[in-house]
Amino acid sequence: MMFADDLDHPLAHGGGLAAARRLFTDAPEPFIDLSTGINPYSYPLPELPPDLFTRLPDPQALAAVAALGAQTYGAPSPSHVVPAPGTQILLPLVAALAAPGRAAVVTPTYREHARAAALAGHAVTEIADLGAAREAMLAVVSNPNNPDGRLFDKDELIALAKRLASRGGLLIVDEAFMDIGPCDGSLAGEVERHAIVVLRSFGKFFGLGGVRLGFALAPPPLASRLAATLGPWAVSGPALAIGATALADRVWIERTRTRLIAAADRLKALLSNAGLEIAGGTALFQLVRAPAAADLFHHLGRAGILVRSFAEHPSWLRFGLPGTEAAWTRLQIAVAAYADTY
Amino acid sequence: MMFADDLDHPLAHGGGLAAARRLFTDAPEPFIDLSTGINPYSYPLPELPPDLFTRLPDPQALAAVAALGAQTYGAPSPSHVVPAPGTQILLPLVAALAAPGRAAVVTPTYREHARAAALAGHAVTEIADLGAAREAMLAVVSNPNNPDGRLFDKDELIALAKRLASRGGLLIVDEAFMDIGPCDGSLAGEVERHAIVVLRSFGKFFGLGGVRLGFALAPPPLASRLAATLGPWAVSGPALAIGATALADRVWIERTRTRLIAAADRLKALLSNAGLEIAGGTALFQLVRAPAAADLFHHLGRAGILVRSFAEHPSWLRFGLPGTEAAWTRLQIAVAAYADTY
Numbered sequence: 122m123m124f125a126d127d128l129d130h131p132l133a134h135g136g137g138l139a140a141a142r143r144l145f146t147d148a149p150e151p152f153i154d155l156s157t158g159i160n161p162y163s164y165p166l167p168e169l170p171p172d173l174f175t176r177l178p179d180p181q182a183l184a185a186v187a188a189l190g191a192q193t194y195g196a197p198s199p200s201h202v203v204p205a206p207g208t209q210i211l212l213p214l215v216a217a218l219a220a221p222g223r224a225a226v227v228t229p230t231y232r233e234h235a236r237a238a239a240l241a242g243h244a245v246t247e248i249a250d251l252g253a254a255r256e257a258m259l260a261v262v263s264n265p266n267n268p269d270g271r272l273f274d275k276d277e278l279i280a281l282a283k284r285l286a287s288r289g290g291l292l293i294v295d296e297a298f299m300d301i302g303p304c305d306g307s308l309a310g311e312v313e314r315h316a317i318v319v320l321r322s323f324g325k326f327f328g329l330g331g332v333r334l335g336f337a338l339a340p341p342p343l344a345s346r347l348a349a350t351l352g353p354w355a356v357s358g359p360a361l362a363i364g365a366t367a368l369a370d371r372v373w374i375e376r377t378r379t380r381l382i383a384a385a386d387r388l389k390a391l392l393s394n395a396g397l398e399i400a401g402g403t404a405l406f407q408l409v410r411a412p413a414a415a416d417l418f419h420h421l422g423r424a425g426i427l428v429r430s431f432a433e434h435p436s437w438l439r440f441g442l443p444g445t446e447a448a449w450t451r452l453q454i455a456v457a458a459y460a461d462t463y
Numbered sequence: 464m465m466f467a468d469d470l471d472h473p474l475a476h477g478g479g480l481a482a483a484r485r486l487f488t489d490a491p492e493p494f495i496d497l498s499t500g501i502n503p504y505s506y507p508l509p510e511l512p513p514d515l516f517t518r519l520p521d522p523q524a525l526a527a528v529a530a531l532g533a534q535t536y537g538a539p540s541p542s543h544v545v546p547a548p549g550t551q552i553l554l555p556l557v558a559a560l561a562a563p564g565r566a567a568v569v570t571p572t573y574r575e576h577a578r579a580a581a582l583a584g585h586a587v588t589e590i591a592d593l594g595a596a597r598e599a600m601l602a603v604v605s606n607p608n609n610p611d612g613r614l615f616d617k618d619e620l621i622a623l624a625k626r627l628a629s630r631g632g633l634l635i636v637d638e639a640f641m642d643i644g645p646c647d648g649s650l651a652g653e654v655e656r657h658a659i660v661v662l663r664s665f666g667k668f669f670g671l672g673g674v675r676l677g678f679a680l681a682p683p684p685l686a687s688r689l690a691a692t693l694g695p696w697a698v699s700g701p702a703l704a705i706g707a708t709a710l711a712d713r714v715w716i717e718r719t720r721t722r723l724i725a726a727a728d729r730l731k732a733l734l735s736n737a738g739l740e741i742a743g744g745t746a747l748f749q750l751v752r753a754p755a756a757a758d759l760f761h762h763l764g765r766a767g768i769l770v771r772s773f774a775e776h777p778s779w780l781r782f783g784l785p786g787t788e789a790a791w792t793r794l795q796i797a798v799a800a801y802a803d804t805y
Contacts, residue, residue, distance in 0.1 A: 139523050154518075163517045174705070175505045176496075177672040181481055206548045206675065209694040233694065240692060330519040331700025333548065350582060352551040352575065357699055358673025363516070 161444025163328025173358035208335030212237030222258030269401035300326035301404035503786025505670025515700035550677030554579030564600030611743035628658035642668035643746035
């Protein structure tokens with residue numbers, strides 16, 4: 122694989138642990154990866170019988186996961202739900218559901234949205250507020266937003282979708298971090314009535330980013346189009362089996378919501394107590410604004426802790442949740458030492 | 464999920480074991496699925512550590528699988544190789560690499576090619592021979608062909624690619640069944656010099672259809688475009704780990720080639736000895752032409768054996784390889800009983 126130009130180049134993401142190890146060669150192990158927004162308390166893997174790997178994924182298992190997705194996320198019916206091998210691969214496909222035209226991406230946000238919209242043939246504008254999206258054919262909003270946790274008002278989003286629909290346009294709402302709330306902020310239930318496509322991530326909340334499972338919730342004609350493009354076996358056999366077990370586990374889901382909210386409070390307190398300014402966040406990450414963010418990034422790296430930096434916002438650092446008590450302690454010591462030094 | 468119209472409806476495929484059980488309620492178990500062209504002697508699954516499921520797929524693991532793919536399939540370099548979650552999902556994406564125009568699909572063949580080309584905006588013509596593809600913008604050839612095993616001459620394919628390239632067009636060669644040979648028939652080594660994209664399937668030869676791993680081999684600018692559309696984490700962590708182990712296992716690959724060739728000879732003999740006419744095939748399946756194919760399909764179904772029928776070719780049945788001695792015996796008894804009856 123090679124990337125010919127900027128448009129083709131997937132932007133820097135979290136999760137680059139190998140690169141961090143090369144950068145911080147003397148860091149203590151295990152390296153702690155706080156650079157992603159993935160739940161570290163992952164759903165326990167069920168037994169995976171060999172025929173999940175050997176046979177083609179079962180169409181009935183796919184339909185069952187679509188039905189569970191509708192229930193879990195609150196889509197009107199399974200016909201509104203398209204399971205995919207992660208939401209990332211859906212980004213250019215959902216962007217292509219609108220005729221090429223002006224695409225407005227509410228920023229700062231996950232950079233892949235602008236790249237995917239451009240790949241789908243749109244002229245992409247980055248805008249700061251919903252109002253500026255009114256003249257676009259495609260509007261993309263992440264709600265809650267990544268990395269600042271900004272929440273958008275449901276009624277305002279619906280009003281925008283109506284406005285876009287009146288001109289044949291479409292609103293995409295990326296709800297990758299909506300699982301922990303505010304749950305009544307989701308537009309999943311609105312995809313039938315309005316020109317809205319909602320994206321939901323399985324891997325983030327369930328802590329299973331390697332499985333590759335995500336969902337588009339869309340009006341049935343658009344859902345059909347997406348399903349046709351993905352084809353009958355886009356989601357692997359193991360992903361369907363894991364998804365079926367996890368999405369049906371209401372007890373684990375509720376307990377994990379509570380656990381993540383507590384962990385988020387703990388992370389906020391830990392960072393604030395070290396004198397760091399919290400600029401926003403969700404249950405799965407906190408965004409710190411620090412004038413010397415690059416120093417802090419390197420200080421943490423030398424302590425074997427990888428956080429997410431942002432080339433275009435040099436004062437920002439995003440912190441995911443530590444997964445073990447040892448990791449919490451190392452983070453606390455590292456940020457306290459930083460506070461003492463600077 | 465719903466399918467709004469014929470274009471959106473993935474066509475009937477093999478592997479519909481649940482449907483077969485509903486159709487043949489009194490059939491003996493275990494039902495034997497010979498309806499796909501997947502190697503029944505599957506690659507033994509390696510250990511899959513939990514972090515393959517929890518962490519985002521590692522970019523270095525993806526690069527390693529691309530490098531192994533280049534080596535195994537004979538592509539000029541890893542920059543010519545795009546790993547994907549199966550080749551099926553690549554079909555509309557590779558079709559979209561050519562500007563919308565006339566697409567010629569050499570038929571009869573795997574029906575998804577025509578559907579995918581239409582989804583990508585092409586006007587699809589089904590043609591019987593390479594010559595009729597000369598005026599198209601996109602030509603799609605399966606080599607060896609499915610389901611009849613027809614082989615296309617390498618020099619003729621290159622001549623067609625040159626002709627298409629001179630007009631800005633593209634040749635797609637689906638080599639899903641090329642692993643067992645004739646290996647010198649592959650166009651994998653030609654993708655740099657010509658406007659050719661080759662598709663290779665991991666799941667069929669390695670007997671791991673549920674894993675979802677496949678490859679596009681393409682000139683680097685087209686490979687970049689495909690990789691950009693798929694995004695950084697299209698292939699799951701487990702698929703990358705399994706692919707890395709299996710593609711590097713030269714001993715297993717060679718032994719399996721030999722084993723599959725012997726199994727194919729055995730299947731041909733078994734069917735011929737029962738008086739059935741073999742219309743073609745590859746090491747992974749045989750195509751039978753029988754005037755009373757529907758009767759034979761039902762006869763086998765009642766014996767708990769599912770084969771592949773073709774709505775548009777009612778005299779055809781495709782037989783995959785039995786995976787166990789018990790399955791070979793049941794198939795032999797069932798076709799012999801059929802030969803005695805009719």
